Amino acid sequence: MSSPKHEKGLARVRYTAVFIGLAAAFAILTVWNINTGSVHISVGNIARIIFLRAGDETEFGIVWKLRLPRIIAAAVLGGGLALSGFLMQTFFGNPIAGPFVLGISSGSKLFVAIVMIVLLRFVNYVTSWMMVLAAFAGALIAMGFVLLAARSIKQMSMLLVAGIMISYICSAITEFLITFAKDSDIVNLHGWSQGRFSGTTWADVRFFVIVVLVCFVLVFLMSKPISAYQMGESYAQSMGVNVKRFRILLILMSSLLAGCVTAFAGPISFVGIAVPHLIKMLLKTAKPILVIPASFLGGGVFCLFCDYIARTAFAPVELSISTVTALFGAPVVIAMLIRRNGAKS
Amino acid sequence: MGDYYFRTSDLSVGYNGKALIHDIEINIRAGEILTLIGPNGSGKSTILKSITKHLAVIKGDSFIADASINAMTYKELSRRLAVVLTERIKGELLTCWDVVATGRYPYTNTLGLLGQEDKEKVRLAMERVHAADLAERDFSAISDGQRQRVLLARAICQEPEIIVLDEPTSFLDIRHKLQLLSILRSMAKEKGITVIMSLHEIDLAQKISDKIMCVSGEVISNFGTPEEIFREEIINELYGISEGSFNIAFGSVELPPPAGEPDTFVISGCGSGISVFRRLQKEDTPFYAGVLAENDVDFQVAKVLAAEVVTEKPFEPIGEEAAARARALIDRCSRVIYAPFPLGTGSARIVGLIEAAREAGKLEETDKVFETK
Incomplete structure (x- = not known):
C-alpha cells in the first residue's frame, strides 16, 4: 500500500495533467478549426490576419466573419452546456440529468418557435435579445414542470420519464405551430432546431460570451456550497448552507446557461451529460472546484471537436452539430450506465 | 435555566403543521449524553430533525446555551451543532478524506479551500475515530462500520458543541457498536461535547447515557437518568412488550x-x-x-x-x-x-x-x- 501522502501527490499530478491536456487540445482544435474549410488559408496568413489584422480581403473576411465567431461559439457555448449539465446533475443527484434529457431544450425550442412564427407576424425582425429571452423563458418553464414532477417523484428513472414527456408535449405544441407557419419560418426554425455554430455574428458573440462567462464565474464561486450539496440536502444544511436559496440559485444558473446556449446554437444533445462525466472520470474526483472549470473547458473542446467533424466529414455538406455530439456523446452515456450498474450488482 | 446547556421549551414537533409529539422538555448539561429510546416510528427522528432545524418546529423552541435555535441562521448553527444522519450519501468519487473535510465547511473561505490548520484538524478527527488509514479510500466502497466512523469524524472536525446522531449504531456489528459508542463517550467526557442521539439498543443506551428520553405516543412518557428510566415496567410499557420481558439488571431480553x-x-x-x-x-x-x-x-x-x-x-x-x-x-x-x-x-x-x-x-x-x- 502506498502512503496517503504519496497518493495525494499523485492526485495533484493527475489534476495538472488533465488541465494541461484540455488546454492543449483546446489550442490544437482552435488552430485546426481556423485552418480547415472549403477555402484553404495558410497558417502564416491566418496569424497575420488575426494578430496584425492584415492580409487578403477575402481571407480576412472568412477568418474574421465566419471562422472566428464560429470557433468562439463552439468553445463558449459548449462550455456553457457542459456546465449546465453538471449543475442539473448536482441538483437532481442524478448522473444523466441534463438540459436535453429533462425537456429543457424542447421548452426553449417551443418558445423560440413562438417568437419565430407567431411574433414575426407582428414585428419586422427579432433581435438576439428576444431569442435569448424566449429560449430562457422556455427553459425555465420546462424546468419548472420538471421540478414540479420531481417533488412527488423521487425515483430517478421516473423523473427522466417525466422530462421526456414534457419534451414530447413541447414538441407537439411546436409542431402545431409549424403547421400554420410560413415556409420561410419553417426553414429558419428547422435550421435552428438542428443546432449549429455557424452564422454566429460578433454581436451574438459579445452577448453570449458575457452571459456564459458571468454564469461561469458565479458557478465557480458556488463550488463550495455545491460540494456540500453533493453530500445530500440535509448534510448541506447542517454545514450552514441555506438550501432553499441555494437550490433556486442552482436552477436559475443552469436554466440561464441552457437557455442561452439553446437560443444561439439550438438544442444540442449529450454534451451536458457526457462531458461532466468524462471529466470526472479523468480527474477521478467530483470536487466541484476542479470539475467546474474542467467541464467548462472540456465542453469547449468537445464542441470544437464535434464542429470540426460536422464541417469536414462530408464537406462541402455540413452535418448538424447534434448529429455529431450524439454520435460521440451517446456511447459515453451508455458506458457510464453500464459501469454504474456493474458497480452496484 | 442557565444551569442547562441545551434545553427545549414547550417544543412541539411534527409534519405539515400537525404536531406529532408535544410538550417536549429536554434539559441537559454540557458534556452529557442524551439518548432517545422508543419503538420504531415513535418520532425519535422527528424530534432530532426538529432540534437540528431540518424540520420546522410546530411550536416552542430549543436553546443552545440560551441562544434560540429558531432565531439562529443555518450558518450560526453549523458552528455549534453537527449531525450524523441515517440518510445515505449520494456523492460519487469522494474519498473518505473529502467527506471528513466537508466538516470544515463552516470555517473555510468562499471557495472552500482548506488551510494547513484545517487539514490538521481533518487528520486529527480521522485519527480520533481510528479511520486514518481510510483517508484515500473511496467513500462508497467502505463497510458500514467504517462509513459510520468517517461520518462521525466529519461531525467532529466541524468542531461542534453538540453532536446529534440518528441511530448511529444501525447496521453495525457489536464490535463496531461498542467502538462507536466509546468514542462518543470519551468525546463527551474529555471535550465536553454534548451528545444527543437515538438508539435502538436499549441495553447500550442504559450503559452510555447520562439522560434518557422515552419517546412513544403524543407526549414524552419519561425523561430522566438511566437509573430512573430503566425499570422493568417503564421499558415494557414503552415498547409494549407483553410477550417476553426485558431484564433491567442484564439489559437483555428474554x-x-x-x-x-x-x-x-x-x-x-x-x-x-x-x-x-x-x-x-x-x-x-x-x-x-x-x-x-x-x-x-x-x-x-x-x-x-x-x-x-x-x-x-x-x-x-x-x-x-x-x-x-x-x-x-x-x-x-x-x-x-x-x-x-x-x-x-x-x-x-x-x-x-x-x-x-x-x-x-x-x-x-x-x-x-x-x-x-
Missing part, C-alpha cells in the same frame, strides 16, 4: 416462559442454571426452579422463564420453609435437573433435595441432560 403444567424441576445456583433455563425455554418445556437466593444470578433469569421459583432471602441459609415448597414441587415432577454449583454451608437442604431426587430416580445432571441432542 422470550416468554413456556406455558403448561411443569414436569421438570431445575436445581441450580451461581449462574449454573441460566443456560438450562434458556434451553428448556427453547424446547418449550415448562419448569420450576429453586431453591435460589434472591441475589443469585440464576434468579434474574429464572423469575421470567420459570413457572415458579422457590426463593430464599439473600445471604440466609436455605430455610425449612423453602425446602418444603421445593420438595412439594419436586414430588409433582418426573424429572429433576441438577446443574452443579458450589454447595456451601448454607445449602445443606439443597443437598438433601438432590439426594431425595436421586433416590426417587428422577435426577439428571446437566452434562448428561443435553448430551443426546
Whole structure:
C-alpha cells in the first residue's frame, strides 16, 4: 500500500495533467478549426490576419466573419452546456440529468418557435435579445414542470420519464405551430432546431460570451456550497448552507446557461451529460472546484471537436452539430450506465 | 435555566403543521449524553430533525446555551451543532478524506479551500475515530462500520458543541457498536461535547447515557437518568412488550416462559442454571426452579422463564420453609435437573433435595441432560 501522502501527490499530478491536456487540445482544435474549410488559408496568413489584422480581403473576411465567431461559439457555448449539465446533475443527484434529457431544450425550442412564427407576424425582425429571452423563458418553464414532477417523484428513472414527456408535449405544441407557419419560418426554425455554430455574428458573440462567462464565474464561486450539496440536502444544511436559496440559485444558473446556449446554437444533445462525466472520470474526483472549470473547458473542446467533424466529414455538406455530439456523446452515456450498474450488482 | 446547556421549551414537533409529539422538555448539561429510546416510528427522528432545524418546529423552541435555535441562521448553527444522519450519501468519487473535510465547511473561505490548520484538524478527527488509514479510500466502497466512523469524524472536525446522531449504531456489528459508542463517550467526557442521539439498543443506551428520553405516543412518557428510566415496567410499557420481558439488571431480553403444567424441576445456583433455563425455554418445556437466593444470578433469569421459583432471602441459609415448597414441587415432577454449583454451608437442604431426587430416580445432571441432542 502506498502512503496517503504519496497518493495525494499523485492526485495533484493527475489534476495538472488533465488541465494541461484540455488546454492543449483546446489550442490544437482552435488552430485546426481556423485552418480547415472549403477555402484553404495558410497558417502564416491566418496569424497575420488575426494578430496584425492584415492580409487578403477575402481571407480576412472568412477568418474574421465566419471562422472566428464560429470557433468562439463552439468553445463558449459548449462550455456553457457542459456546465449546465453538471449543475442539473448536482441538483437532481442524478448522473444523466441534463438540459436535453429533462425537456429543457424542447421548452426553449417551443418558445423560440413562438417568437419565430407567431411574433414575426407582428414585428419586422427579432433581435438576439428576444431569442435569448424566449429560449430562457422556455427553459425555465420546462424546468419548472420538471421540478414540479420531481417533488412527488423521487425515483430517478421516473423523473427522466417525466422530462421526456414534457419534451414530447413541447414538441407537439411546436409542431402545431409549424403547421400554420410560413415556409420561410419553417426553414429558419428547422435550421435552428438542428443546432449549429455557424452564422454566429460578433454581436451574438459579445452577448453570449458575457452571459456564459458571468454564469461561469458565479458557478465557480458556488463550488463550495455545491460540494456540500453533493453530500445530500440535509448534510448541506447542517454545514450552514441555506438550501432553499441555494437550490433556486442552482436552477436559475443552469436554466440561464441552457437557455442561452439553446437560443444561439439550438438544442444540442449529450454534451451536458457526457462531458461532466468524462471529466470526472479523468480527474477521478467530483470536487466541484476542479470539475467546474474542467467541464467548462472540456465542453469547449468537445464542441470544437464535434464542429470540426460536422464541417469536414462530408464537406462541402455540413452535418448538424447534434448529429455529431450524439454520435460521440451517446456511447459515453451508455458506458457510464453500464459501469454504474456493474458497480452496484 | 442557565444551569442547562441545551434545553427545549414547550417544543412541539411534527409534519405539515400537525404536531406529532408535544410538550417536549429536554434539559441537559454540557458534556452529557442524551439518548432517545422508543419503538420504531415513535418520532425519535422527528424530534432530532426538529432540534437540528431540518424540520420546522410546530411550536416552542430549543436553546443552545440560551441562544434560540429558531432565531439562529443555518450558518450560526453549523458552528455549534453537527449531525450524523441515517440518510445515505449520494456523492460519487469522494474519498473518505473529502467527506471528513466537508466538516470544515463552516470555517473555510468562499471557495472552500482548506488551510494547513484545517487539514490538521481533518487528520486529527480521522485519527480520533481510528479511520486514518481510510483517508484515500473511496467513500462508497467502505463497510458500514467504517462509513459510520468517517461520518462521525466529519461531525467532529466541524468542531461542534453538540453532536446529534440518528441511530448511529444501525447496521453495525457489536464490535463496531461498542467502538462507536466509546468514542462518543470519551468525546463527551474529555471535550465536553454534548451528545444527543437515538438508539435502538436499549441495553447500550442504559450503559452510555447520562439522560434518557422515552419517546412513544403524543407526549414524552419519561425523561430522566438511566437509573430512573430503566425499570422493568417503564421499558415494557414503552415498547409494549407483553410477550417476553426485558431484564433491567442484564439489559437483555428474554422470550416468554413456556406455558403448561411443569414436569421438570431445575436445581441450580451461581449462574449454573441460566443456560438450562434458556434451553428448556427453547424446547418449550415448562419448569420450576429453586431453591435460589434472591441475589443469585440464576434468579434474574429464572423469575421470567420459570413457572415458579422457590426463593430464599439473600445471604440466609436455605430455610425449612423453602425446602418444603421445593420438595412439594419436586414430588409433582418426573424429572429433576441438577446443574452443579458450589454447595456451601448454607445449602445443606439443597443437598438433601438432590439426594431425595436421586433416590426417587428422577435426577439428571446437566452434562448428561443435553448430551443426546
